[in-house]
Every structure is written in structure tokens, then in C-alpha cells.
Amino acid sequence: MKVTIRTVAEQAGVSVPTVSRVFNSPELVNKVTRERVMAIADSLHFFPNDRARALRAPKRPIIGVLAWQIKDFFFGELLSGINKAAAREDMDVLLFDAQLDSKRGMDGLVFLKRQQSDGIIFTSSPVLDEYYAIISRLHIPVVLALTEGSQYNLCSFKIDDRKAAFDAVGYLVARGHRHIGMISGPMEDTIAGNSRFSGFREALRHYNLTYTDEQLAFGQYRYEHGYAAMADLLSHRDVTAITAVFTASDEMAIGAMRCIHDHGLRVPEDISIIGFDNVAVSDMVTPKLTTIMQPFERIGMESVSYLKKAWNASGDSSSGTYFLPHRIIERESVATLSYDSS
Amino acid sequence: MKVTIRTVAEQAGVSVPTVSRVFNSPELVNKVTRERVMAIADSLHFFPNDRARALRAPKRPIIGVLAWQIKDFFFGELLSGINKAAAREDMDVLLFDAQLDSKRGMDGLVFLKRQQSDGIIFTSSPVLDEYYAIISRLHIPVVLALTEGSQYNLCSFKIDDRKAAFDAVGYLVARGHRHIGMISGPMEDTIAGNSRFSGFREALRHYNLTYTDEQLAFGQYRYEHGYAAMADLLSHRDVTAITAVFTASDEMAIGAMRCIHDHGLRVPEDISIIGFDNVAVSDMVTPKLTTIMQPFERIGMESVSYLKKAWNASGDSSSGTYFLPHRIIERESVATLSYDSS
DNA sequence: CTGAAAGCGCTTACAG
DNA sequence: CTGAAAGCGCTTACAG
Numbered sequence: 001m002k003v004t005i006r007t008v009a010e011q012a013g014v015s016v017p018t019v020s021r022v023f024n025s026p027e028l029v030n031k032v033t034r035e036r037v038m039a040i041a042d043s044l045h046f047f048p049n050d051r052a053r054a055l056r057a058p059k060r061p062i063i064g065v066l067a068w069q070i071k072d073f074f075f076g077e078l079l080s081g082i083n084k085a086a087a088r089e090d091m092d093v094l095l096f097d098a099q100l101d102s103k104r105g106m107d108g109l110v111f112l113k114r115q116q117s118d119g120i121i122f123t124s125s126p127v128l129d130e131y132y133a134i135i136s137r138l139h140i141p142v143v144l145a146l147t148e149g150s151q152y153n154l155c156s157f158k159i160d161d162r163k164a165a166f167d168a169v170g171y172l173v174a175r176g177h178r179h180i181g182m183i184s185g186p187m188e189d190t191i192a193g194n195s196r197f198s199g200f201r202e203a204l205r206h207y208n209l210t211y212t213d214e215q216l217a218f219g220q221y222r223y224e225h226g227y228a229a230m231a232d233l234l235s236h237r238d239v240t241a242i243t244a245v246f247t248a249s250d251e252m253a254i255g256a257m258r259c260i261h262d263h264g265l266r267v268p269e270d271i272s273i274i275g276f277d278n279v280a281v282s283d284m285v286t287p288k289l290t291t292i293m294q295p296f297e298r299i300g301m302e303s304v305s306y307l308k309k310a311w312n313a314s315g316d317s318s319s320g321t322y323f324l325p326h327r328i329i330e331r332e333s334v335a336t337l338s339y340d341s342s
Numbered sequence: 343m344k345v346t347i348r349t350v351a352e353q354a355g356v357s358v359p360t361v362s363r364v365f366n367s368p369e370l371v372n373k374v375t376r377e378r379v380m381a382i383a384d385s386l387h388f389f390p391n392d393r394a395r396a397l398r399a400p401k402r403p404i405i406g407v408l409a410w411q412i413k414d415f416f417f418g419e420l421l422s423g424i425n426k427a428a429a430r431e432d433m434d435v436l437l438f439d440a441q442l443d444s445k446r447g448m449d450g451l452v453f454l455k456r457q458q459s460d461g462i463i464f465t466s467s468p469v470l471d472e473y474y475a476i477i478s479r480l481h482i483p484v485v486l487a488l489t490e491g492s493q494y495n496l497c498s499f500k501i502d503d504r505k506a507a508f509d510a511v512g513y514l515v516a517r518g519h520r521h522i523g524m525i526s527g528p529m530e531d532t533i534a535g536n537s538r539f540s541g542f543r544e545a546l547r548h549y550n551l552t553y554t555d556e557q558l559a560f561g562q563y564r565y566e567h568g569y570a571a572m573a574d575l576l577s578h579r580d581v582t583a584i585t586a587v588f589t590a591s592d593e594m595a596i597g598a599m600r601c602i603h604d605h606g607l608r609v610p611e612d613i614s615i616i617g618f619d620n621v622a623v624s625d626m627v628t629p630k631l632t633t634i635m636q637p638f639e640r641i642g643m644e645s646v647s648y649l650k651k652a653w654n655a656s657g658d659s660s661s662g663t664y665f666l667p668h669r670i671i672e673r674e675s676v677a678t679l680s681y682d683s684s
Numbered sequence: 685c686t687g688a689a690a691g692c693g694c695t696t697a698c699a700g
Numbered sequence: 701c702t703g704a705a706a707g708c709g710c711t712t713a714c715a716g
Contacts, residue, residue, distance in 0.1 A: 004692090004693055004694085005693065005694060006693075006694095014702080014703090015702070015703050015704080016693090016694080016695095016703090017694095017695075017696080017702075017703065017704085018701090018702060018703075019694095020693095020694065020695060020696085021695090021701095021702085024695075024696095028701075028702090029701065029702080030701055030702085033701080033702085045479040045480070045481055047452065047455050047456050047480075048456060048693085048694075049456065049458060049692095049693055049694070050456040050457050050458070051393045051396065051397065051457065051458055051693085051694095052397055052692070052693035052694045052695095052708090053693075053694050053695070054393065054694090054708090055393070055394055055397065055692095055693080055694070055695090055707095055708040055709065055710090056693090056694055056695045056696075056707075056708045057694080057695055057696085057708090070418050070421055070422055070425070071418035071419060071422050071622075072418070073622075075418070076412050076413040076414070076417070076418060077413060079412055079439070080412055080413050080439070080441070083412070083439045083441065084441070087441075087446075092453075092457075093437075094436070095435075095437050097421070097422070097425045099422070099425065099426070099429075104429075110389065111434075113389050114389050114390060114391065114392040115392050115393065115434075116391060116392070116393055137387040138387070138389075139387055223625070223626050251626070254626050255626070257628070258626070258628055261628055280413075281623045281626065283565070284565050284593070284596045284597070284600070284623065284627065285626065285627055285628070286599070286600055286603055286627070286628065346708090346709055346710085347709065347710060348709075348710095356686080356687090357686070357687050357688080358687090358709090358710080358711095359686075359687065359688085359710095359711075359712080360685090360686060360687075361710095362709095362710065362711055362712085363685095363686085363711090363712095366711075366712095370685075370686090371685065371686080372685055372686085375685080375686085390709085390710075391708095391709055391710070393709085393710095394692090394708070394709035394710045394711095395709075395710050395711070396692090396710090397691095397692040397693065397694090397708095397709080397710070397711090398691075398692045398709090398710055398711045398712075399692090399710080399711055399712085
């Protein structure tokens, strides 16, 4: 029933090594034999077992990817970058979806290792001590994408979240906004939460803008959280007088825009919104969302290059955080205020 | 450098089989030995090679998934369903991204097979003869998700696209629309293109509505295609008098809504739109999109169950197309017309 | 309870 | 040009 290299050898009346050679170094085998073997292999629908082969022969490198949640809007773009780079470099990629469950994430790390990954790309979720405990025993290079772990001496590729947040506020200020609110991620999230908030806070100070707690609301990055947080912000508008809101994710920005709409106000005429991510949908909503672009595909590709370098440097791979350039994508959700309104 | 079961055995002063037992049937080995081996394995950071193991022992089934384009909005949901079901059933999943390239798709099929997939879920792209030529030699069950291949005797899980399109028109008619346009996928696409158009056409006949070529425009499912197609439809509005448009994908529907907006018209007051898919974003745009829901996660899960059944039935797996129920999700993009407007 | 032997499907020196 | 032998990392009867 099961057809292996051996079945082919028997049918063709040659030895197993000969069949192997037909597939791996055809030039070493006599033309007639080769063609006979090929024909037999074909008629038997033989496919070599790549896993058995990998046991003996040097194999294509395998990149393991740990996804925090595969459904995330940006994950597809990140993975797409990983896949493109891997295809170009003749590597295979193995994916594991943690489904937002950190226990499952830890299992995933072990799974990827046991499946012979030669390196791992760990995405988006903050590195916890429990994760690092595992990572450090893996003895294969691990690179972080869209998250950071400098305290563990891990290398990561991301944008400078703090600076990007600072720039978002700067953009708003340049357009005349002086009262700016923020919808932030949770502070426990050191990357997309805390550091984006810090950049925001720093910018307010830098530009000498007022700040009170009523200018801030929180959400877990999803649409409905953005909606609820905006409702909160709107309820304090009499005291805060905000004319613009910076949001820690595009999805929350879109929720916020809807909330504004439902309150009978308009974006950007009454309130301006600037998002964060530049996921594909931010260009599909009306008004189109002005936002901070994260180069997801590029981050995926850089992560792959890093792993490749780490293998060659075998052992002492450089650590540190590599900031890839972010950029402001100007679209339709931010209005320019005339000066006398400040 | 490389630590295998053998390294552990040597360090622990036991044989290789004993180490193997410690990991696979710990109850068979003496407690002290077991604990010593565990300790050594731990200190050496030993992880068993699951691929070598699979060569000898009965392994967890592997499901290969061929994605047509991983970035597609709905693919994440489909894959999420596959992953959940696979995790529950103790199966592993292997993913290959064709990146819209049918040559790469064919390579992917072979890749998945050679990597020892026990079954394959083939997604979304129509089955071509070249694909089937490969599929038929794989000798493992292949199930289609969101596409169809009854001419090849393949089993598939999807919704009844034709019926769903018919229902979309029915919904519009029930709300008083008599002049209905469509933005269709390409006719060469037998699933999302041709069959949805057929359902549309049939419904027009069934409800006795007029039809001319000017009521139809085409696009490749993306936002910009929807936009362009809508511009086309709008340019003939003086003759077609359409008050509603049925669209073959949500993404095109969203593009169409933007086009209407840019022409100074409003959805749904001036033109109603009904989409197809119910991807996550259709609930995030304004107006929220009324659309046909495809149960992506469920389709993913059913595909997994099918493969499981096919393995047990070993050999003669049932073929045929299984239609999962679609549903109309009523949101904000369709207006109810008063009768005298018809 | 533990080890020696055989083997999973393949590859790669080594002879001839 | 081709085969016999050894081995990749592991597991599983079979003895003892």
C-alpha cells in the first residue's frame, strides 16, 4: 500500500541507493536505468519522504513562526513577508497559532523546536518570563517581530513605537490641534500600550500642551474597545475641549470614528483621528484613516534575514532592537485647524 | 554540540531505549532511573526530534493547508477554524501559501505531501486540471474549502453560492427594490464569479425584473475593483435606474460604497448595497454593510472532520459538495423603498 | 525493570 | 555506473 523508495527499487530491479541517486544526483546514473526508475516511480506515484531524508542529509532550514493570533489584521501581512523571504532563501516555514493563549504559546515554542525549526520568529505578544525560560533552552536563534525583549538580550525588529506616537502628536500639532486625547492600549502591554502612551505624553510636554486624565481612555485594540473609549472621551469634551484623538491601533480608530458618527459629530470636521498600524482596512473606511504606517511585510523579511545571519555567525548572534522606519500616511481623518481656534 | 537521545543516555549511564521509555512510557521505568534521566535531559536542554520519532512510531495526523493567499481577509478565519479543530483532535497543521501563483500552488501540494501530510485542505481557488493531475497522484484525502470540484469527484465544503446570491436579490426585492445592479467576479471563476452571477440572474427572472448589460460590472474582489465597477454602474444610472447593487465580495462592496460617496450620493438613501462574505471589516465600515454571511470558521472545522472520517473509512471517502448554511446579516447599507417608487 | 537488536525511509562515503 | 554497509534519531517487540 505504502510506496517508499524501496518499493520503487524492487519494481525497477535496482538497489535503493540507485533510486536515491536518480532523485538527488541523476547525472551519476546511467541514462537507461535512470529513465526506467523515473518511469516506475511515476507510475507508482512515489513521493520521497522529506522528513526521513532530512534525518540523513543536510536539509533546508526551517523557520518556525509563533503567531499570537492568526486572525489579526496585520498578521497576514507579516507572514506574507516571512513567506516571501523564506521562499527566496530556500527555507521552509512552520506556523503555530497561539490563539491568544499564553499557555498555548509556550507549547508552540516547544512544538516548533521538536519539529526541527532552526530558528523561531516570535510575534507581537510581549515576552514573558515564562516564555524566556523556554526560549533560553531551545538553543536556536529566536527573533522578535513587532515586540521587544532587550531585557533578555533578544533581538527584535519593530518600529520605534514611542517615537512614532510622538510623531503622531507632532503631526496633529502642526495642523493646529492643541487639545489632544488618546485611546491607549493597556499599560501592562509594554510595547503597543505603554510605549505608545509614553510617546504621546512626552509630546504633550514637548509642545507644552495641557494634560489631564480625562484626555485618556483605554482599550484592547479592537473596534468595540475603540468605540467605548471614544464614548468616554466624548463625555468629557466640555472640560477637555479635545479636537483630535490619537489611537493605539487602527481598529480602535475605526471604532472611535463610528462612535463620533453616532454622536452626530463628524470626522474630521468636529474631531480628528489619527490611527496606528496602517492595516489594509484603514484605506477602505470613510473617511480614510490617517495613520502611522508599520512596515509589516518588511519586518517579516528582516526577521528572516536575521535568522540567516544568526546561523552563519553560529552562536554569538547580535541582540538589540532594530527600529525600522515608520511613516505617517496622510489620508482624510485629520483636519487642519485655523489658529484662532486654539 | 547537538544533543540527541543518545547524548542523554550516555550522560545518564543508561541505554538509548531507556531514555526513550522515560519520555514515552515513564511508568515502565524505575523511579530513580527515571528521575535521573529526566534531570540529565533537562540539564542538557534535550528536546526529542519529533520527525525522527514519527518515522518509527504512529504519529499525530498532519493536515496540510494550501492557502491561495494568506492575506485574504477571510483566510485568517478559515485557518482559525482549522487550527481549533485540529488542536482538539490532536492533529498538526502544515500551511503553504501559494501567494496567488498557481505554479506555486502546485509546488505546495507536492511540498505538503512530501512533508507527510495525511490529508490536505485546498482553499478558495478553483480546481484546475493541472491541480487535479497532482491531487490524484497524492493518494491522501483532499478536501476543498470554499471552492468546488464535483467534476473531479472531490469533496468540498462551502455555501450554496448560487442560492445565496438568489437570496441576496430576494432580500433587496422584499425591501422594494426593482432595479438592481450587480458587481460580479470574473466569469472564469466558477465559484465566486459565475455561480453568484447565475443566482443573481435567476433571481431577476424569478422576480420578473428587467435586465440589461448596463446593470452588470466586473471586478476581481478587491476594494479598488469595487470602486471602479461602481463608477461604471453609476455612469449608466440614467438608463438602468438602479436603486440597489449586489456585490460578489464585501471588499468590493466597501469600494463601491466609497465610490457612491465620492459621487455625492449616499448609502443607503440613494443606493443600497448588499455584500458577500461577512468578513470582520464589514461590521466596521459606515454604513455597516448588510451582507451574506459565510461561516468560515465552521467550514474550516468541517473540513478537518471530513479528513478524519476519510482516514477511518480508508479509501472510499464520500465525495460531493456539502453546502453549509449562509445567512443574511442585516446592517445599515440597504434601504426600504416605498412601493410607489417602483 | 532494562538492554541488544531490528527497523522506520532515506543518504552517502566506500568498493568494485 | 552500481550495490553493500553504515548511519541519521528514534521506537518497539523480544529476551532476560
